[in-house]
Amino acid sequence: MTMPHIHSSPFDVEAVRRDFPILSQRLANDRPLVYLDTAASSQKPRVVIDKMVECFEQYNSNVHRGIHQLGDRMTTELENAREKVRAFIGAGDIDEIVFTSGTTMSLNMVAHGWGRKFLKAGDEILLNPMEHHANIVPWQLAAKSTGAVLKFIPLTDDGRLDMQSLDRLLTPRTKMLAVTAMSNVLGTVNPVGELARRAHDVGALICVDGAQSVPHSxxxxxxxxxxxxxxxxxxxxxxTGIGVLYARKELLEAMDPFLAGGHMIREVYEQSSTWADPPAKFEAGTCPFVEAVGLGAAIDYVLSLGLDQIAKYEHELSIAAHRRMSDVEGVRILGPSPEQKGAILSFTVEGLHAHDLSDLLDREGVAIRAGHHCTMPLHDLLNLTSTARASFAFYNTFAEVDCLVEAVLAAKKVFRRGT
Ligand SMILES: Cc1ncc(COP(=O)(O)O)c(C=O)c1O
Known part of the structure; x- marks a missing residue:
């Protein structure tokens, strides 16, 4: 029997769930959907879907080009969305917000547009093993083409950055510290403010992967x-199809564009071109303008719930999930204690491959992620080839935490019977 969870949050999760059409569906065998894969991709509230339908039905037209009413309206909506992003992340200037196709594209823009231009042989780029491939591989390419060297901050046994090693690793040779604000596997929340300060002390820059942190805090x-x-x-x-690169204005002005084509130019001659000012300089071609407007609607929605409220509720869910899962025999939970991490629970179950586990959970309607989660160096370090990951959002419930744990217990029984 499942004990009721006692929690203090006044968060009205049932009302929130009604905002997400996908969550009310039944899956095979009439199972309700228990969606615990938000770290891979989140579900969309009705307001986002409606806003995009409004764009397509009422004023769809290319932006920054058409001198007609639809083009004007679509451009205004796009620039309103840019302003929402600016305010959401506390940037000082709307021109510091570049729309991209996602985190991967944004990080490539930095590694190529800044890295290839400013790195020299012997310069050092500081990474760490918990990074997503999107914040490792672009730097490998930049290092290869410039002769720069990749260095890695070691992790503590519980999956945090070993901050003491920074004294040794951060030197005047360090030109870039690239770090995730929240690990997509361990859930570790890294001390970005301190890292930025220490990077700046040696004259380095900091590039933050906010894919997991920005939606949740x-x-x-x-x-x-x-x-x-x-x-x-x-x-x-x-x-999908929309992301953001924020950079200080002088950095955007100094670095090279990554993609070239229409909209990003000032003058084009047969043999050479000059660039438009940022952000246009980094938005070659037709930008995903309807998606950008959808992102603006998503930001409005998140702000209407309150980021502090969201963070508090998700933390309570995470604590409950960790507490219940740690009682299951044979389960190993990765990463630091839930107090030091976001609402991500990655784990292994003794004798059960993560893919088999996720398959069995799926039969119960519980959607989790299994694999290396684009973090092969981290998995190498953990001596694992794959892990299971449940990730939580404000639309999840404590009852869903119970479903997860009960489905894991049931999966263990299936395998015990099979052996
Ligand atoms: C920490 C982190 N960085 C980068 C990415 C890449 O994001 P995208 O696939 O949206 O470009 C992800 C996606 O899972 C992630 O979790």
Missing amino acids: ATDVRSGGIDFLAFSGHKLYGP
Whole structure:
């Protein structure tokens, strides 16, 4: 029998769930959907879907081009969305917000547009093993083409950055510290403010992967001392195909464009071109303008719930999930204690491969993620090839935490019978 959870949050999760059409569906065998894969991609509230339908039905037209009423309206909506992003992350200037296709594109823009231009042989780029491939591989390419060297901050046994090693690793040779604000596997929340300060002390810049942190906690690029910030719309309750690169204006002015074509130019001659001012300089071609407007609607929605409320509720869910899961025999939970991490629970179950586990959970309607989660260096370090990951959002319930744990217990029984 499941004990009722006692929690103090006044968060009205049932009302919130009604905002997400997908959550009320039944899956195979009439199972309700228990969606615990928000870290991979979040679900979308009705207001986001409606706003995008409104764009398509009422004023769809290319932006910054047409001198007609539809083009004007669509451009205004796009620039309103840019302003919403600016305010959401505390940037000082709307021109510091570049729309991209997602975190991966944003990080590539920094590694290529800044890295290839400013890195020299012997310069150092500081990474760490918990990074997503999107914040490792672009730096490998930049290092290869410039002769820069990749260094890695070691992790503590419980999956945090070993901050003491920074004294040794951060030197005047360090030019870039690229770090995730929240690990997509361990859930570790990294001390971005301190890292920024220490990077700046040696003259380095900091590039923050905000894919997991921006949707779940307040971000302030100026007080955090962040030079570059990347995140994705689809993890922030917005659509796919849209993301953001924030960078301080002087950095955007100094670095090279990554993609070239229409809209990003000032003058084009047969043999050469000059660039438009940022952000246009980094938005070659037709930008995903309807998706950007959808992201703006998602930001409005998140703000209407309150980021502090969201963070508090998700933390309570995470604590409950960790507490219940740690009681299951044979389960190993990865990463630091739930107090030091976001609402992500990655784990292994003795004798059960993560893919088999997720398959069995899926039969109960419980959607989790299994695999290396685009973090092979981290899995190498953990001596694992794959892990199971449940990730939570404000639309999840304590009853769903129970479903997860009960489904894991049931999966263990299936395998015990099979052996
Ligand atoms: C920490 C982190 N960084 C980067 C990415 C890449 O995001 P996208 O696939 O939206 O570009 C992800 C996606 O899972 C992530 O979790």
